[in-house]
Amino acid sequence: MDQKHALAALGALAQETRLELFRLLVTCGPQGLPAGVIAERLGVLPSSLSFHLQQLTHAGLITQRRLSRHLIYSADYGTMNALLAYLTENCCGRDAVCAPVCDPATGCTSAAPKTTAA
């Protein structure tokens, strides 16, 4: 992740509706939610939601897929992890990065795997 992408991601998250929306999708995992359900849950007009979904999508924080008439949105954990890594890069003057790794496949583990060595 470079500065440009980090700024896009941070800018996308720095808004009430979008932050709620992203956190909602984060808890839903790769399964995601259709736009209509999201609009209802957040209590936001469809046109507004569409605007915010676009911002998050453009920032790479969420992805879209179609299921019949519905558009399903889900969080992009890769971008999320990259953003966290960018923010914590070289923290405390070290070469290390104290970033988490949220991987829905492995069940949301932190940076250091407990048993399986890389």
Added chain:
Amino acid sequence: MDQKHALAALGALAQETRLELFRLLVTCGPQGLPAGVIAERLGVLPSSLSFHLQQLTHAGLITQRRLSRHLIYSADYGTMNALLAYLTENCCGRDAVCAPVCDPATGCTSAAPKTTAA
């Protein structure tokens, strides 16, 4: 961290100068840097820098202390960690939080210690 504070932090970071500034301070550790040095390094006018320092301070991402005539700014790792935790809360539908822990005292370790020692 609640939504209000998270929004303040994200909004503060969602700006080129401030993101650079924060990352600079993150790499400097608790020691921090005086405002003048930061202004020179980032190539921004003192008045602009002051504005951005205020935004970051108000968001709780950095702290200020005086050293003679200089005002020294340093990153607030506690707020940073809280923000990362907020973003990753209940990820993948679990109760867990895959948040990192950046602690300058212990050397910026991730949630799980890097070596075998617990």
Added chain:
DNA sequence: GCATTATTTTTATGTTTGTCGAATTAGCAG
């Protein structure tokens, strides 16, 4: 007290951003 350096506050301006309602595209069923 007065000059000097370090930093902040103020004021003004141009740009970006969020919201809402209406119109539009997209897919599906009869």
Added chain:
DNA sequence: CTGCTAATTCGACAAACATAAAAATAATGC
């Protein structure tokens, strides 16, 4: 093709934001 639902795009307006120059505050040393 017509109707129906799901979601997006468009257009206009108010609000929030970043920037720069100038004035003001704060601490230090003579």
